[in-house]
Amino acid sequence: MILILFSLVDGPDRFNSLKTRIEGISQLMLTQDMERDGYVERTVYPQAPVKVEYELTDMGQGLAKAVWGLVSWADEHHETIRAARQTYDEENGY
Amino acid sequence: MILILFSLVDGPDRFNSLKTRIEGISQLMLTQDMERDGYVERTVYPQAPVKVEYELTDMGQGLAKAVWGLVSWADEHHETIRAARQTYDEENGY
Structure with a gap:
């Protein structure tokens, strides 16, 4: 779900496009999870072929x-955490 | 871990005091998890009886x-999410 959030943060997108960037994504995630929870809006464009877009609310x-x-x-601190663990392990003989 | 973080956010505390507020807390959580990761500092006061305090770094x-x-x-939006789910379920016949 987090990857979908970040993939839509810059604007609407279509399922097939999202699928190329998010492994294992399903339309159910977009509709029964995120649309249902109110995080995503689904817009169907009545044209041929039909166009469906998903957009963050x-x-x-x-x-x-x-x-x-x-x-x-987490990204900013993972190195500091790794170093803290190393120091702790050395000080405690692990 | 989150409860420990929030319990120490206002200042240092001792294990027995934390234990009264956080069910299931163990000293290992404080030392081998949080101290090791660098989130908590453990201070031992050389007095009788010995005093040990834990403080957020x-x-x-x-x-x-x-x-x-x-x-x-999440706290601000859980009501909105509940309402979105209800609307979605009604609109989709669930």
Whole structure:
């Protein structure tokens, strides 16, 4: 779900395009999970062939931002955490 | 771990005090998990009886803040999500 959030943060996209970037994504994830929870809006364009787009709602954008806060924190600190573990292990004879 | 983070965000505390507020907490969580990862500092006061305090490091404070961003987002939006699910279910005959 997090990858879908981040993939849609810059604007709407279509399932087939998302599928090329997110391994294992299913339309059910988009509809019965994210649309149902109010994170994603599904727009069907009545044309031939029919065009369906998925877009983050304001709430979806808000969740992406809150999740990004944690993901970017982890990314910034994983090296410090690795070093802390090494020091702890050395000091405690592990 | 999240409860420990939030319990220490306002300052150092002792294990027995934390134990009264966090069910299932163990000293190993504090030392081999959080101290080892660099989120918590353990201070032993050489007095009788010995006093041991646990305190969030700057990195621990930073993680608490990043996690709080997500927790508070979820708290603010759980009602909206519940309503979105209800609407989706009604519209889709679930």
